Amino acid sequence: MKKKKFSTFLTIVTAMALLAGCSNGSDNPQQGASSNPTQNNKQTEEVTQEAPTKISIMTRLHTAEVPSDKLEKLIEEKTNTELDIQWVPDSTYNDKVNAAFATGALPMVFNGELNTFRSAIRDDQFWEIGKYLKDFAHLSNLNENVLRNMQVDGKVYTLYAERPLARSGFIFRKDWAEKLGLDAPTNFEELYDMLYQFTYNDPDGNNKNDTIGLTDRSDMIYGAFKTVSSWHGTPNYWGEKDGQLLPEFMFPQYIETMKFFKKLHQEGIINQDFPVTSKEDQRNLMITGKAGAYIGTMPDAVGLQTELQKVNAEATLDVFNRIEGPEGFKIWMATQGGAGFLFPKSAIKTEEELLKILTFYDQLMSPEVANLITWGVEGEHYTLVDGRTKANEDQKMLDRELKPYSGAIAIGGLSTIPGLYQAKWEDPLKQKAEELVMDNVDFLIDNPVAPLESLTFNEVGARLQQMINDATFHFILGEIDEAGFQAVVDKWLADGGQKIIDEYTEAYNASN
C-alpha cells in the first residue's frame, strides 16, 4: 500500500512538473518573444567578460535517473555560470535537506518548505531577497500576491516557480451520458442526477446493476471532497466570519458537503469503502468501466481515457468545471508559495555573491533562457506550431534531458514571463482539460491563512486536522450525526483549535 501511494505520489508530482508551464497568463507570446531576447542578449554579452559564477543547487529529482547535462551546459553558457546541481530523489529529498541543514552543508540554493524553515529564517539563517527583486528586469515581474503568501514577518526570502492555481474538476463517461441523454452537469441537482443515473440506469447496457456513479479515495483534498466542498462555497481551509478567521469545517457549507457525500454513500452511488481506497484502486474503478465519474485533477482525464480505451475501445471521457453551488461558481485555489528556493547564509557569504546568484535567476526568467529550460532546444525537444510548442514524441528523451530541469530549477511561469511559449496539445481532451484549468482562475477561493503563522498550528495542527478528517469520514459513513460532529469540533477547539483561531485572527488583523 505504501508503495502504491508512493508511486501515485510520483505520478502526481511528475504531472505537476509537466504542467507547470501551461497555465494561462500572457496574451501575445509572439510579441514578447520578439522584443525581449535581444535585450537579454545584450545582458549575457555583458556578463561573459567576467569569470563564470559558481552556483551549487540542491533539487528534487522526479525521474529515475540523473538527467544528462546537455541542457545544463547550454544554460551555463547562456548565463555565464558554473552550475553544481545535486539531484536528490524526491522520496529522500526532505531527509537530505534536514541532514544538510543540521550539519551546515546546505548548498547555495535549495528548494525548501517555508514551514520547516520558518524559525531558522527568523534566526537570520537565510538571505532576505525581497528587497533586491525590484532591481532586476525579470525578477521584478514575479507576482506580488504570490510573494506575499510566502512572506515571513513581512519579508520575502524565496523565489518560486508558478503552479496552476486550480486544476480540479469533474471527469465523466461521455458515452454513458450520451446514452442516457444527459449533458455535463451545471449544478448540484444535475450532478446528483447524473451520478444516480450512472448507478441505477444501467449505463453500460449489460442489464446488470453493476455500476456506480462516483469513484473516490481516502484523500480529502485531492480526492473529491475538497473540490465538491468548494463548489458548495466552503472556504479554502480557512474563511472569515464576523471579523475572525475560522476553519472550513465550522462553516455550514462544509456540513452540507458532508450530507451530500453521506447521501451518495447511503444510496450506493459512491464506492462503499472509499475511506480506505487508494488512488490506484480509485482509478481502476474508472478504467474497468465500473464507475462513471471522477472528481479531481482534470488533466488526469487523459491518462484515464487511455487506460479506459484499452479495456473498452468505445468508451470516451469528458471534463467539466463549472458546477454552480448556492454561491455561484467557486473553486479552491492551491496554496502557492508553500515551498520555494531559499538562499542560506551558510553557503552564500556576501551580498555580492547573493546578487550574482540572483542575476542567474533573473536570466532564468528571460524569455530565451526560460524557453530553453521549459521546452528545451527548438527542433530537438520541440517544434513551434502556430506560436505554440509541440513537444517531441520521444518521452524518454524528454524525461532524460529536459523535464528534471523545468520541474526543479525554473522559476516564474507563463504569467510572469512574457514570451514564454505555451503548449500545443494534439489531444482535444487534453486541450479542453487545460483550458478548463485556466477557466477555473475566474472564480478562485483564496486561502487567507497562507501567509499567516500560528505557532499552535505548527505544533498540533496536523494532529488536530486528522481528528476532523476522521470525524468527516465517520459522518459520511453514518457513524456519527451532526451533534457528534459538533462534539469533535468542540474537542478540536479545546485541544488547541481556539488558540489557532485566535492566533490566525490576530495575524490577519495585523496584516490588514
Place this chain on the structure above:
Amino acid sequence: MSQPSTSTATLKSNSDLMKRILKNTALYFMILPGLLYFFIFKYLPMFGLVIAFQDYKPYKGFFNSEWVGFAHFERLFSESDFLMILSNTLILFLMNIVIYFPVPIILALMLNEVRLQLFKRFIQTVVYIPHFMSWVIIVSISFVMLSTDRGIINELFVAMGWEKVNFLMNSDWFRPMYIVQIIWREAGWGTIIYLAAITAVDPQLYEAARMDGAGRFRQIWHITLPAIRSVIVILLLLKIGDVLELGFEHIFLLLNAMNREVGEIFDTYVYTAGLKQGQFSYSAAIGFFKSLVGLVLIMIANWLAKRFGEEGIY
C-alpha cells in the same frame, strides 16, 4: 537491581580480574568488535535523548538549543488522547503476549511430532516464508482479500448467504486483523529456537516414559515442555522487552479514518504529531517515555521469573 552487592564483589576480585584478562587477552580481544558495536550504535546515540529536555533546533545543535525541562512530557501527559493511545498500545501488547506468544510453541511441538522428515521440512519452509515478506505485502494481500468490493472473503460470505462484513473500516475488526497478521507472518519463524531446544532433549527420557505407558500428549506435557521451559521464559522476557515496539510500519498501514480510535499507538502518534511537524524534541520525549515503560515492565517480569526459580536475563 543488584548493583551494590556486585560492585563490592568486583572491588575484592579486581586484581583477580586483571590477571584473568591478561591470561586470556586473545579471547577478550575477540569480544572487542561486539563491545564497540554496542558502544557506538547503542550507547552513544543515547546522548541524543537530551533533546527530549530541550527545545531542539537542528541548526543550533545539542549544545546551543534551549533547555525546557519537562515541558514536552507535560504536553504528552496532558494530551487529550493520551489515555486512549496508552491503552491501545497496552492492549495490543497484551494481545501479543497472550495470543501470539503461545502459537510458535504449539507449532513447534506439533512439528516435532511429525515423523516423516520430508513432510516436516516442507511444512517448516512453508510456515517460514511469510516472515520474509514485508508488511506492505502482507497488509496489501489482506486488503485485497477482505475488501467489501470483490474481496474473496466477502464474496464467500455472500455465496453462503451471509451479510458482508466490513473488516477494513470497522474498529471492532482492527485488533483481530492485527493479531492474525502477526501470527501469519511471525509464528513459523518463531518456532526455530523452540525446535532447536527440543532437539536437545535426551531421547532416553522419551523411551523411559513410553515404557511406563505414557502417550504422546503425556510425553509432551511431562518431558518436552519442562525441557524447554527456560527457553520459553527467556523468550517471553525478551518479548516483553520489546513491549512497545509493536511495529510502526504494520500499524501505520492498517490505520485509517474509521479505526484510528483503537489503532493509534505511540509510534503512529509520534509520526503524525511529532516527526511530520518537525518536532524532534517532542518525538524524543515520547520515545523516552515509551522506553521507560518498557524498562519497568521488563524489570517486573524478570523479578517474577526469578521468583519462580527461572533464570532471568540479567
